[in-house]
Amino acid sequence: MVTIYDIAAKASVSAMTVSRVINNTGKISDKTRAKVKRVMDELNYVPNQMARSLVLQQTHILSLLITDIMNPFYTTLSRGAEDAAIKHGYRLLFGNSDENVQKEAAYINTLLTARVDGVLVAPAGDPSLPHLEKLRKHEVPFVLIDREVPGIECDIVLGDSKEGARALVEHLIAHGHRNIAILNGSSSISSARLRLQGYLEALKLNDLPIDDTRIYETSFGPMNDLSEMDRWLSRMAPLPTAIVAGNNALALEIIRLLRSKGLSVPDDISVVCFDDFGPYAELDPFITVAAQQAYQFGYLGMQMLIERIKEGSDAGPWRKIVLPAELIVRRSVKSV
Amino acid sequence: MVTIYDIAAKASVSAMTVSRVINNTGKISDKTRAKVKRVMDELNYVPNQMARSLVLQQTHILSLLITDIMNPFYTTLSRGAEDAAIKHGYRLLFGNSDENVQKEAAYINTLLTARVDGVLVAPAGDPSLPHLEKLRKHEVPFVLIDREVPGIECDIVLGDSKEGARALVEHLIAHGHRNIAILNGSSSISSARLRLQGYLEALKLNDLPIDDTRIYETSFGPMNDLSEMDRWLSRMAPLPTAIVAGNNALALEIIRLLRSKGLSVPDDISVVCFDDFGPYAELDPFITVAAQQAYQFGYLGMQMLIERIKEGSDAGPWRKIVLPAELIVRRSVKSV
DNA sequence: TATTTTAAAGTTATCGATAACATTTTTATC
DNA sequence: GATAAAAATGTTATCGATAACTTTAAAATA
Structure with a gap:
């Protein structure tokens, strides 16, 4: 491993001079600079980032x-977050919690x-609170995306889940649906709660009854037990004419399930979803x-994080960005 | 920032004793261990990984x-790679080159x-050679996935691109297609070259003519210029009855283009693709x-990488894993 | 009880870089 | 040409941990 000391020795200068050349700091004669660069x-x-970080504390x-x-x-x-990070000269370490609080x-x-x-986090849910407090205690700046966690104050980028869900349900109602079920993520996740609220409000505003058997909660993740979902469907009589899925993964799962039962979307059941x-x-x-501005979630969140890091302790008040969702009408809803 | 020295002072022991407790090395009395742990x-x-890495050189x-x-x-x-890395106690730093050699x-x-x-790399293409040589020169173990790079010997996980492409073309021929075009990735990418070879061989074996205007090369990435692709289509008269796309992203693009021109898949043109x-x-x-075992690419590649790291310099010969692709027949091919 | 052995600590140097201060060299000014 | 000012370079301490060696305390043996 070549170090600045090796460079220094071969160029007959001190290590500090080499460091200055590398970082373009201090005053150095052109001759020395050229010599050092040649030896490098x-x-x-290649500089050792570990050593550097140890001294610089970042x-x-x-x-x-x-x-x-x-x-x-x-x-x-992720693309949005990566673009913003690279733009500001940061590297990005990705992690994947699988909706699992332990893994997180x-x-x-x-x-x-x-x-x-700093960390940009889409928290697994409300039980993420202790980890976030740990970050806070260790003074690691963080920004939340997509999901709020009660008990923690911080910068955050959210989608307008309630309004988006309302729009989806209103769309179904406008197409004549009266019997609308919701397949949602865990209620320990703020966005799932808000989507449920939007669903309930839309029903109320249209004087439609609320039926708990038509509300089903599972994981937003892609590995659900379809047989349980199947039992949920079976419990509903009559079947709903439309299902709102809390996110895209759930939509795929319910469609797969419906098809496996010989039901067609949208001919037998209409399906809409978030994302x-x-x-x-x-x-x-x-x-x-209801499409969310995924790229912006990442880009704006990362930007806030970097600003927060640069501000240091003289930080302003917490900021909250709420991005609207856009209804994109395609072919999964039938008029009844 | 709390360091082992803070712990040491508060527990009235030396820093080395704290280090021993943390790493469970050396001999320590139960009493001291308990005391140190309590103070921690x-x-x-939280240990500082920078400092540790600096000493341990890993x-x-x-x-x-x-x-x-x-x-x-x-x-x-990525999921496969992450699972394998975590299983062996490593953390994973993700990077995204966007099929761009500079970014890489x-x-x-x-x-x-x-x-x-160590690094698990899906190289952007043959021009990645210098970077890989740089890794080699600095003795950073690496394993290639999905793409070979002429000039570099290393462990590698590949898909059977030639055979997969042949299977796709044979499938088309079996459905009566005689006029088959290929929309492929850059020929500076080994897998694209092999897919082209598979295509050419299948045509030859079936005594079909080879027509250069029916072969089009662009980027495997998702941001191609559709207007250029459009001009390629226009140059072909008559239009092909089927198109083989070199990967899934290209399939999506060509389908989008065909639809925008009022052409239906598969009624007007059949489309098949890799991945x-x-x-x-x-x-x-x-x-x-032609579906590839994506998860296995990551899992096996990561496993090889970790083995290589642990073996150190007394390494065995380079290993090459070739995973077959599986033809999954759906509804994008019409019999003619 | 004296001596050896083992257990349980402690000291010092080191990893590779940079900050802060110190010194030497060069250039400018009178 | 002497002196001050500026430029260029060097020295030492430090970041937080661990390896290698050393010392001290406790237990085992003679």
Whole structure:
């Protein structure tokens, strides 16, 4: 491993001079600079970021912790976050919690030992509170995306889940649906709660009855037990004419389930959901969705995080960005 | 920031004793161990990985460098790689080169300064050679996935691109197609070259003519210029009855283009492609594909990388794993 | 009880860089 | 040409941990 001392020796200067050349600090004669640079090239020198970080007390690494790397909402969000991070000269450490609070906790411990400069987190849910408090205690700046966690004050980028859900349900009602079920994520997740609220409000405003058997909660993740979902469907008599899915992954699952039972979407049951399918919407622009601005979630969140890091302790008040969702009407809703 | 010295002072022991407690090394009395642990808890101590890495000369961080984080082939692969890395106690730094050699180069420089223990790379193409040589020169173990790079010998996980492409073309021929075009990735990418070879061989074996105007090369990435692709289509008279897309992203693009021109898939033109669509195949199981074992690419590649790191210099010969592709017949091919 | 052995600590140097201060060299000014 | 000012370079301490060696205390043996 080539170090600045090797460079220094071969160029007959001190290590400090080499450091100055590398960082372009202090005053150095052109002759010395050229000589040092030549030796650095010859020896293929690469600075050691560990050593640097140890002295400087900052790593210039940020982290993005998402809950499902297979979900296009999060991959698109990742692109936004990465673009913003790179633009400001940071590197990005990705993590994937799989909607699992334990995995998330382990990941945050790792980030703490790695001394990352900041974290952009889509928390697994309300039980993420202790980890976030741990970050706070260790003074690691963080910004939440997509989900609020009661008990923690911080910068946050949210989608307008309630309004988006309302729009989806109103759309169904406008197409004559009266018997609308909702397949949602866990109520320990703020966005799921708000989507349920939007659903309930829309029903109330249209004087439709609320029926608890038509509300089903499971994981937003992609690995649900379809047989349980199946039992839920069976419990409903009559079947709903439309189902609102709390996110895109759930929409795919319910559609798969319905098809496996010989039911057609939308001929037998209409399905709408939160979040679009990224480039895969092209596959067959089929499902009517409340599309969120995934890229912006990542980009704006990362930007806030970096600003917060640069401000340091003289920080302003917490900021909250709420991005609207856009209803994209496709072919998964039938008029009844 | 709490350090082992703070712990040491408060527990009235030396820093070395604290270090021993943390790492469970050396001999320590139960009483001392308990006391140190208590103080560590009280002060919320978290070890500094930078300092540790500096001494130990290893970071326990691995990196996965992919070319398109939005592509389900790579996100699925990422899951496999992550699972294998975590299983062996490593952390994973993700990177996204966007099929861009410059971006890849920058990323590899970063990895070098971060002193990661190893890298799993899906190289942007043959021009990635210099970066890989740089890794080699700095003795950073790496494993290639999905794409070979002439000039570099290393462990590698590949898909059987030639055979997969042949199977796709044979499938088309079996359905009566005689006029088959190919929309492929850049010929600077080994897998694209092999897919073209498979295509050509299948045509030859079936005594079909080869027509250069029916072969079009662009980027595997998701941001192609459709107008140029459009001009390619226009140059072909008559239009092909079927198109083989070199990967899933290209399939989506050509389908979008065809639809925008009022052409239907498969009624007017059949389309098949390499790589499946992950969970989005559920959206509408529509396109006939040669599906690769994406998860295994990541899992096996990461496993090889970790073995290579642990073996150290007494390494065995380079290993090459070739995973077959599976033809999944759906509804994007019409018999003619 | 004296001596050896083992257990349980402590000291010092080191990893590779940079900050802060110190010194030497060069250039400018009178 | 002497002196001050500025430019260029060097020295030392430090970041937070661990390895290698050393010392001290306790237990085992003669």
